[in-house]
Amino acid sequence: MSDQKEDLNSDQDDDFQPQTKMRRIGSKKVTTSTSQLDSRFAEKTSTDKVQEYSKGTVCKNTTACNSWAMQTFEAWRSNRNKDAPQEEQVPTDILSTKDSQLLQEWLICFLLEARKTNGDKYPPKTLVQLVCGLQRVLRAQHRSDSFNFFDKADHRFEGLRNALDKVCRELRQEGLGTIRKGSSVFTxxxxxxxxxxxxxxxxxxxxxxxxxxxxxxxxxxxxxxxxxxxxxxxxxxxxxxxxxxxxxxxxxxxxxxxxxxxxxxxxxxxxxxxxxxxxxxxxxxxxxxxxxxxxxxxxxxxxxxxxxx
Structure with a gap:
């Protein structure tokens, strides 16, 4: 009897097939092996890759603009604090403050005082790009009180929007930003x-x-x-x-x-x-x-x- 069981087991090993599952597609039944189900998926995703993809896709130009905005702001802050009394200095952590009123006041100062490396004024569009770059930096900090400088429903920064509008109007009257660059037609x-x-x-x-x-x-x-x-x-x-x-x-x-x-x-x-x-x-x-x-x-x-x- 034991010999018969051994023979049955050996026959079962020789004829063994991977476990299969039945699934219905429409009115037909399709048999799929578990090995086929496993092979259709990609390899396990690493934690680093999950974190990389969770950040989404950021345009290289946008990243460069954010870096340029931060460098310009820090250069302005450093220059302004050189000979200023302690009470008139821009706080080093101003972009991390939760005091929206204080942040707005210093951003308006930045708009009025920011200049190119040669001392010329920035055109209106460039000032807007600077503010947008700083806003993206704030958002990247994953702050729970995320700011939106351009949201008209956010009254915390109404003064900043008014200041930006007034500065842009004055620069236009001075002739800055009136000529838009564009690709010329190849004749x-x-x-x-x-x-x-x-x-x-x-x-x-x-x-x-x-x-x-x-x-x-x-x-x-x-x-x-x-x-x-x-x-x-x-x-x-x-x-x-x-x-x-x-x-x-x-x-x-x-x-x-x-x-x-x-x-x-x-x-x-x-x-x-x-x-x-x-x-x-x-x-x-x-x-x-x-x-x-x-x-x-x-x-x-x-x-x-x-x-x-």
Whole structure:
């Protein structure tokens, strides 16, 4: 009898299968092994990674702006306290105080006295950026009495908002901040000049790369170097489409993220930018499709689609 049990146990070991579970999908039953259930999850997340992700995504420019605002404020505080009596000095812990009235008074002094390193006044927009940077620093301290300097419902800082408004109006009257900087339009004449001077062309690798960079920026509406660096071949598709009753070769670019739409929670309902560029024989060498075709043909076999340049 014991021999029979041993034989049964040995047979069971040989034919042993991982434990399975039944789950219903619609009207069908699906059998899934526990090993498959385990393998679909990622590895355990470390505590450091949890803390990193809990901070969210902060733009590098925002971090730099916060640091610049703090450095400017501390430089002003240090300079103001040099020869001032004790009772007139800015407290070293002023940004940590819970006295909103005291904080408001010193921030107004900062607005009125802050200057560039050359002694010139800051334009209105820069003063607003300074206040915004200081506010973000306060919020990063996870204070229970978080301040919002620009909330009209927060009457604690009504005086700060009034002071900022008055200073900005006076600076405007002085002509500061009246001219807004913006990107100038690249004209067809300037584009033609690049070809004539040989800055961009199709006969050398360097000039071809310049042409690709130039027309990608214009036709794919790429903003700045960051979007060029993040450009990938996996986002660009070459195909044929019918337009105006004719089948034309084209490149379709689908944006995965940009300066204003990084793909966070607020962008879930946002449609990604999609640009289609069709072949244009009349454009000659400046045809974007022709330039990309030539560039693509020169890339080494098995090149990575995770990089464009």
């Amino acid at each position: 067809a004449k300037e584009e033609d000049s690049l070809w004539k001077k040989g800055v961009i062309a199709l006969d050398t690798p360097v000039k071809l790369l310049r042409a690709v960079f130039f027309y990608n920026g214009i036709n794919f509406a790429l903003r700045g170097g960051a979007e060029h660096r993040s450009l990938k071949w996996s986002r660009v598709t070459r195909c044929s489409q019918t337009t105006d009753g004719l089948s034309k070769v084209c490149y379709i670019y689908v944006e995965h993220g940009s300066k204003n739409h990084s793909g966070g929670l607020r962008d879930l309902r946002h449609s990604n930018k999609k640009v289609t560029r069709y072949a244009n024989e009349e454009a000659g060498d400046s045809c974007h499709v022709k330039i990309l075709d030539l560039y693509l043909s020169k890339l080494p076999a098995g090149f990575s689609r995770e990089a464009f340049y």
